[in-house]
Amino acid sequence: MQESFYIAIYGYGNHGLRLKNIIRKITNNNNKYVIIGISRRKLDDTDVISFPSLKSAISRYGKIDCVFISTPNESHLDSFKDCIANKIKSIYVEKPAIGVEEYCRKNINKIKSIINYIQVGYHLNYEEGFIELKDYVSNEKMGSLLRLDMYSGHGLAFKNTFNDSWRAKSKSAIVQTVACHLINISFVILGDTKINNSFAYVKKSNENGHYDTCHLSGLSDGGVLYSLSATWGSPFQSLIKAYFSNGIWTYDFNKGNVTIESPRDIFDKLGYFIAPDASTHQSKPNGLTNSVKYFLNKSFLKKSFDYEFNNASLTSSIVDNFNYL
Numbered sequence: 001m002q003e004s005f006y007i008a009i010y011g012y013g014n015h016g017l018r019l020k021n022i023i024r025k026i027t028n029n030n031n032k033y034v035i036i037g038i039s040r041r042k043l044d045d046t047d048v049i050s051f052p053s054l055k056s057a058i059s060r061y062g063k064i065d066c067v068f069i070s071t072p073n074e075s076h077l078d079s080f081k082d083c084i085a086n087k088i089k090s091i092y093v094e095k096p097a098i099g100v101e102e103y104c105r106k107n108i109n110k111i112k113s114i115i116n117y118i119q120v121g122y123h124l125n126y127e128e129g130f131i132e133l134k135d136y137v138s139n140e141k142m143g144s145l146l147r148l149d150m151y152s153g154h155g156l157a158f159k160n161t162f163n164d165s166w167r168a169k170s171k172s173a174i175v176q177t178v179a180c181h182l183i184n185i186s187f188v189i190l191g192d193t194k195i196n197n198s199f200a201y202v203k204k205s206n207e208n209g210h211y212d213t214c215h216l217s218g219l220s221d222g223g224v225l226y227s228l229s230a231t232w233g234s235p236f237q238s239l240i241k242a243y244f245s246n247g248i249w250t251y252d253f254n255k256g257n258v259t260i261e262s263p264r265d266i267f268d269k270l271g272y273f274i275a276p277d278a279s280t281h282q283s284k285p286n287g288l289t290n291s292v293k294y295f296l297n298k299s300f301l302k303k304s305f306d307y308e309f310n311n312a313s314l315t316s317s318i319v320d321n322f323n324y325l
Contacts, residue, residue: 003032004032004033004034004061005032005033005034005065005300006034006036006057006061006063006064006065006066007023007033007034007035007036007064007065007066007067007068007296008035008036008037008038008054008057008064008066008067008068008088009035009036009037009038009048009067009068009070010038010054010067010068010069010070010071010079010082010083011038011039011069011070011071011072011075011079012037012038012039012043012045012048012050012070013039013070015070015094016037016039016068016070017045018288019068019070019288019292020035020037020045020047020048022288022289022292023035023292023296025289026289026292026293026296027296034049034061035047035048035049036048036049036050036051036057036061036064037049037050037051038050038051038052038053038054038057038067039051039052040052053082054067054082054083054086054088055086058086064086064088065089065090065299065302066088066089066090066091066092066295066296066299067083067088067090067091067092068092068094068292068295069083069091069092069093069094069097070094073096073098073176074098076093076094076096076097076098076099076100077098077099077100077103079093080093080097080100080103081103083115084110084111084114084115087114088114088115089114089115089116089117089299089302090115090116090117090118090295090298090299090302091115091117091118091119092118092119092120092121092292092295093118093119093120093121093312094120094121095120095121095122095180095181095184095310095312095315096176096180096312096315096316096319097120097121097309097312097316098316100118100120100309100312101120101309101312101313102313104118104307104309112304115307116298116299116302116303116304116305117295117298117299117304117305117307117308118307118308118309119291119294119295119298119307119308119310120308120309120310120312121288121291122180122181122184122185122291122310122311122312122315123181123287123288123290123291123292124181124184124185125184125185125188125291125310126290126291126294127283127285127286127290128283128284128286128290129240129251129253129256129258129283129285130185130188130189130240130251132258132283133189133240133242133249133251134188134189134191136242136244136249137189137190137191137242138191142244142245142246142247142249142260142262142263143244143245143246143247143264144244144245145190145222145224145242145243145244146224146225146243146244146245147224147225147226147227147242147243148186148189148190148224148225148226148227148240148241148242148243149226149227149228149239149240149241149242149243150182150185150186150226150227150228150229150239150240150241151228151229151230151237151238151239151240152178152179152181152182152229152230152231152237152238152253153229153230153231153232153233153234153235153236153237153238154231154232154234154236155232155233155234155235155236156212156232157205157208157210157212157232157233158207158208158233162208162210162232167232168210171202171204171211171324172202172211172319172322173211174202174211174212174213174214174230174231174232175202175214175230175319175322176319178230178232179214179216179228179230179319180315180316180319182216182228182230183216183228183315183318183319184310184311184312184315186226186228187311187314187315188310188311189242190220190221190222190224190226191222194220194221195218195219195220195221195226195318196218196219196220196221198216198217198218198318199215199216199217199218200214200215200216200318200321200322200323201214201215201322201323201324201325202214202322202323202324202325203215203325204324204325205233207233208233210232210233211324212231212232212233213229213230213231213232213233213234214229214230214231214322215227215228215229216228216229216318216322236254237254238252238253238254239251239252239253240253244262245264246262246263246264247260247261247262247263247264247276248260248261248262251283253285254285256282256283256284256285257280257281257282257283258280258281258282258283259278259279259280260278260279260280261275261276261277261278262276263276264276
């Protein structure tokens with residue numbers, strides 16, 4: 001008989017429900033994988049077993065193999081500490097994982113003696129399109145990277161229901177929920193750990209009165225110009241464009257299309273530069289699926305791996321220092 005594998009979702013709300021559905025899909029609804037919801041309130045979802053605490057769940061099953069922390073942002077660290085106290089071996093912390101990386105650095109010997117694997121859930125790091133771009137940059141497949149532009153737009157701020165939503169209640173919501181992903185993946189792509197001469201602002205809309213748009217730009221350590229924008233005040237579009245010395249790489253993240261224009265040295269009959277031909281291939285985004293699958297694959301092995309904080313601390317430091325216009 002196969003031993004059951006117990007997966008707890010700590011903080012079982014709307015995001016926890018999404019995680020459950022992804023886990024069910026990844027595990028093909030195999031009954032070997034038992035999903036548990038940790039929530040102080042009674043859950044309406046009858047598809048998971050509910051407990052008010054990790055301790056009570058462990059008392060029932062004798063163990064919890066891995067935990068997904070999806071509690072509110074401000075309680076990520078407390079939830080993480082509770083996992084340590086209950087000797088959880090594998091922990092996935094949703095972004096921004098406030099304070100988790102710093103705590104682990106300060107208590108690394110204790111953490112290493114308890115936890116096999118930690119992953120902070122910046123899921124773009126596990127998307128195939130961004131992995132491809134990182135490969136182009138690090139291996140200079142189209143020469144040196146000169147400029148990186150990222151834009152994520154969605155017209156949520158103009159929906160009738162927006163005024164009463166949680167997004168409208170905090171002027172920093174656009175930075176904490178959307179821009180943080182762009183900031184985080186830019187560190188991965190650029191391979192740098194510092195950003196110089198940064199310009200970071202959140203703009204209030206003249207049309208709806210909400211802080212629905214933010215911009216961040218500057219130079220990386222390697223002298224690459226980067227420009228990031230996230231907004232709830234424009235048409236639905238997510239576009240990433242990387243300019244290299246020998247080509248241009250473009251990713252329409254919504255459609256899953258990657259377009260490559262290369263090489264640089266294309267001339268007409270008179271010897272003048274002309275635009276290179278463009279080739280397109282598919283790289284469909286998978287949302288949280290790749291990130292969750294990656295974490296579960298590590299957890300199933302029950303071995304120690306390098307922790308993947310995914311620049312959570314560095315990203316948080318930038319998120320906290322935006323100016324508001």
